Amino acid sequence: MADIAVYTSRRLLIGLSLLAFAAGLTASRATADPKPGIASPPVQTESATLDPAVAAANAEEIEADVSTRSVAITSSFTGVEIIVFGAIANAQPEIADGGDYDIVVILEGASERHITRKKNRVAGIWINTQAITFDDVPSYYAIYSTKPLDEIADPFTLRQNDIGFERIRMRPVKGWETGITAGGLADFREALVRLKRDERRYIQDEYGVNFVGRSLFRATVDLPANVPVGPLKARVHLFRQGVLLDTFNTVVKLERQGLERVLYVFAFDYPLFYGLFAVLMAVCAGLLASAIVARVRR
Amino acid sequence: MGQETFGQVNPGRRTSWSQDFSVERLADCAGAMNFYLPIAEMSVNVFVFLGMGAAVGFLSGLFGVGGGFLMTPLLIFSGIPAAVAVGTEAAQIVASSVSGAIAQWRRQNVDVKMGVVLLAGGAVGSVVGVQFVKILREAGQFDFVVSLSYVTFLGVVGALMLIESVNTIRKVRQGQAAPSRRPGQHNWIHGLPLKMRFHRSKLYISAIPPLVIGALVGFLAAIMGVGGGFIMVPAMIYLLRVPTNVVVGTSLFQIVFVTGITTVLHAAQNYTVDVVLALLLMIGGVIGAQFGAVAGERLRGEQLRFLLAALVLLVCLRMAWGLIAEPSELYSITSGVTGGHG
Numbered sequence: 001m002a003d004i005a006v007y008t009s010r011r012l013l014i015g016l017s018l019l020a021f022a023a024g025l026t027a028s029r030a031t032a033d034p035k036p037g038i039a040s041p042p043v044q045t046e047s048a049t050l051d052p053a054v055a056a057a058n059a060e061e062i063e064a065d066v067s068t069r070s071v072a073i074t075s076s077f078t079g080v081e082i083i084v085f086g087a088i089a090n091a092q093p094e095i096a097d098g099g100d101y102d103i104v105v106i107l108e109g110a111s112e113r114h115i116t117r118k119k120n121r122v123a124g125i126w127i128n129t130q131a132i133t134f135d136d137v138p139s140y141y142a143i144y145s146t147k148p149l150d151e152i153a154d155p156f157t158l159r160q161n162d163i164g165f166e167r168i169r170m171r172p173v174k175g176w177e178t179g180i181t182a183g184g185l186a187d188f189r190e191a192l193v194r195l196k197r198d199e200r201r202y203i204q205d206e207y208g209v210n211f212v213g214r215s216l217f218r219a220t221v222d223l224p225a226n227v228p229v230g231p232l233k234a235r236v237h238l239f240r241q242g243v244l245l246d247t248f249n250t251v252v253k254l255e256r257q258g259l260e261r262v263l264y265v266f267a268f269d270y271p272l273f274y275g276l277f278a279v280l281m282a283v284c285a286g287l288l289a290s291a292i293v294a295r296v297r298r
Numbered sequence: 299m300g301q302e303t304f305g306q307v308n309p310g311r312r313t314s315w316s317q318d319f320s321v322e323r324l325a326d327c328a329g330a331m332n333f334y335l336p337i338a339e340m341s342v343n344v345f346v347f348l349g350m351g352a353a354v355g356f357l358s359g360l361f362g363v364g365g366g367f368l369m370t371p372l373l374i375f376s377g378i379p380a381a382v383a384v385g386t387e388a389a390q391i392v393a394s395s396v397s398g399a400i401a402q403w404r405r406q407n408v409d410v411k412m413g414v415v416l417l418a419g420g421a422v423g424s425v426v427g428v429q430f431v432k433i434l435r436e437a438g439q440f441d442f443v444v445s446l447s448y449v450t451f452l453g454v455v456g457a458l459m460l461i462e463s464v465n466t467i468r469k470v471r472q473g474q475a476a477p478s479r480r481p482g483q484h485n486w487i488h489g490l491p492l493k494m495r496f497h498r499s500k501l502y503i504s505a506i507p508p509l510v511i512g513a514l515v516g517f518l519a520a521i522m523g524v525g526g527g528f529i530m531v532p533a534m535i536y537l538l539r540v541p542t543n544v545v546v547g548t549s550l551f552q553i554v555f556v557t558g559i560t561t562v563l564h565a566a567q568n569y570t571v572d573v574v575l576a577l578l579l580m581i582g583g584v585i586g587a588q589f590g591a592v593a594g595e596r597l598r599g600e601q602l603r604f605l606l607a608a609l610v611l612l613v614c615l616r617m618a619w620g621l622i623a624e625p626s627e628l629y630s631i632t633s634g635v636t637g638g639h640g
Contacts, residue, residue, distance in 0.1 A: 117632070276562055286584070
């Protein structure tokens with residue numbers, strides 16, 4: 001992302017006449033980057049970055065969309081699948097069978113505070129004794145890719161773009177007083193991700209993005225019944241041989257509707273009246289039941 | 299889905315863009331009768347919770363008890379967050395005890411003055427209890443305290459009932475008459491100040507014991523999701539020596555109001571009352587209770603008490619097991635501002 005931004009601004013500033021100089025900078029930065037494990041052939045990198053005409057006209061871009069931009073959470077909501085689809089524009093013909101392009105689709109819910117607690121045995125009883133509070137943890141995180149992430153790009157690039165469960169942002173803010181060491185913190189992070197995965201709120205499918213034809217791709221994203229309500233940020237990353245070429249962003253809205261919405265607003269915005277309503281409902285139900293029973297017995 | 303199209307050029311077998319929106323999927327949703335609970339934040343099968351309400355309703359009709367002590371643990375075992383189970387069950391107890399309370403009122407089996415004193419204590423206990431729930435949830439200890447309370451109270455009450463019913467059964471077998479209650483002996487309660495006259499109960503005692511008993515029951519109602527009859531009835535009989543004919547009516551009178559207050563407080567402070575879940579349990583409960591009451595008429599009192607004691611101890615043991623056995627998952631998470639998954 002940063003590389004591209006820098007590259008683009010340079011390209012605009014320096015112009016065609018200073019291209020050789022710019023290319024030299026790009027090349028030197030690329031070699032200086034401490035990125036292990038990229039086996040990108042230098043010839044192709046140069047053809048993409050050196051030739052200005054090719055770069056301007058033929059830079060690969062993603063054009064994508066989601067099948068449903070607004071999902072209604074109603075009382076009968078049992079989860080839904082939405083499709084993220086798109087195409088690679090300017091796909092280079094010789095590698096356009098999808099084999100060399102990699103797509104990562106991520107849907108992310110709003111960041112929330114999460115508390116991870118751990119039980120320990122105290123006098124024979126299992127009690128929560130340790131807790132770490134994490135801030136800015138995505139409430140939902142679904143990641144679909146064309147192949148395992150470590151084969152798509154190096155850990156540095158993945159971290160820069162928040163790609164993958166291990167790289168989900170979560171900021172520990174308190175809980176050190178409960179006796180948690182740095183090593184223990186990793187266990188708490190892992191546990192958070194594991195429990196989120198058990199809840200189906202964190203989802204990963206390493207082969208969940210499929211190419212259809214030459215440059216079309218699609219991913220079926222699972223929004224389970226317990227998906228956190230709120231806007232989901234959707235992003236699609238395009239990689240080729242470890243290099244992030246383009247990112248597409250959009251938003252999927254999740255909104256409570258119908259009875260579900262009425263009850264939720266009632267319960268959280270007018271809690272006192274909601275409580276009184278619950279009691280009134282209970283009294284009526286009890287009276288109605290006894291009236292019916294009395295009539296039936298007679 | 300997945301792998302088959304990855305990395306392959308297969309123009310003859312394109313994946314259909316609309317296959318994920320099949321009619322079968324919509325039909326499945328309707329057939330399973332799932333309902334999304336707004337507070338518990340989960341999609342549940344309507345029939346499971348109607349059935350649960352009916353089963354507990356049957357038992358409460360059979361034994362003449364409120365059933366909160368059975369329903370709340372069942373809800374927790376079925377995955378409803380403990381705090382939501384407790385708050386919602388309070389609303390259900392209002393429904394299940396209101397008709398009984400009115401029937402007792404009509405038969406003039408309610409000592410209103412005693413009931414009001416108990417209720418005054420109960421209201422205080424409930425306010426404190428709901429606040430206590432809030433603090434415990436923030437500390438992540440609510441589930442533990444609920445389990446511990448159940449183990450303690452069900453263990454004691456169940457053991458006492460078991461001993462009493464076994465003794466009675468044995469005496470009946472030996473041909474002795476069941477012992478009647480000894481008439482009012484003076485105990486330490488009669489030494490307390492603030493004496494009041496309770497005409498209906500033919501008592502002249504201090505207001506402090508009923509206030510304290512009421513407060514304890516209100517507190518337990520708030521943290522355990524029970525009506526508290528299992529504490530209230532024995533306490534009224536053995537400590538206050540209220541005549542048995544007004545005990546049940548007065549206790550029901552107090553329970554309706556205290557669980558009503560508890561419901562409102564839980565909703566207002568903890569956002570843990572799920573009206574959809576409560577309604578399902580109410581519907582199941584009233585139907586089950588009718589069948590239970592009919593079945594209960596065929597059993598003798600001490601036999602019923604023996605069975606109830608066994609049931610109480612069973613729930614107690616199940617709760618105790620949850621505390622002692624090593625959990626398969628040591629970690630747990632709470633998310634969001636309200637922490638609906640406490």
